[in-house]
Amino acid sequence: MAKKKNNMILVIVLIVVALVLFSQKKMAGYGDLEYFDGGTYTYAFEAWDYPAWAGIGTEPWYWRADNITQDEAENGVSVAFRRTDYIPTTATYFHGTLDITADDEYYAYLNNVHIGHDDSYDTVETYELRSHMKVGQNMLQLLVKNAAIPGSTPETNPAGLMLAVDYGYSTLQFPEYTNGTISFDTFIAEGNSWVS
Ligand SMILES: [Ca+2]
Ligand SMILES: [Ca+2]
Helix, strand or coil: CHHHHHHHHHHHHHHHHHHHHHHHCCCCCCCCEEEECCCCEEECEECCCCHHHCCCCCCCCEECCCCCCHHHHHHCEEEEEEEEEEECCCCCEEEEEEEEEEECEEEEEECCEEEEEECCCCCCEEEECHHHCCCEEEEEEEEEEECCCCCCCCCCCCCEEEEEEEEEEECCCCCCCCCCCCCHHHHHHCCCCCEC
16 A cells, blocks of 8 residues: 555656646757858857856856867867847846857857957857847857967867856836836836746
């Protein structure tokens, strides 16, 4: 009898875990960093852990392989990356920020608008995305260049891209302003909050 009960509990736990996993599953193709391999876009790899990158940025560094080739260290290489995210068409408000840096240089675009460029791997730049965002699909495109350093190796002149993207949106309708009694504090106090 006890065994039967335990089995029942196990089944319930498994169903709950499955429901949680399913509900957290993101929409296919959104939120991942991809690189252009010459024919199509493919998921990027975590880059070899270059000691000098330690502590720079809040996310892992990525590249199209775990490290570059000897030729790419000595003669340089440019790689195109992209990340696609989706803001529901029902969003009444949205915002976004991008923290980014790259070894050695990047050009960043959001929805085909140039938003930033930098060539110091040890500084993280922050960009507000809101003014170039839209409901529906938003695409970040990053062109990253490893500098050509004659005599270098993949270990002394590696390549990597670090980015942390924070998109948030609300699908809530703001309350009607009636008799001067509805305030922003009331809006929050009534349990409304942002979806992030
Ligand atoms: Ca930088
Ligand atoms: Ca480099």
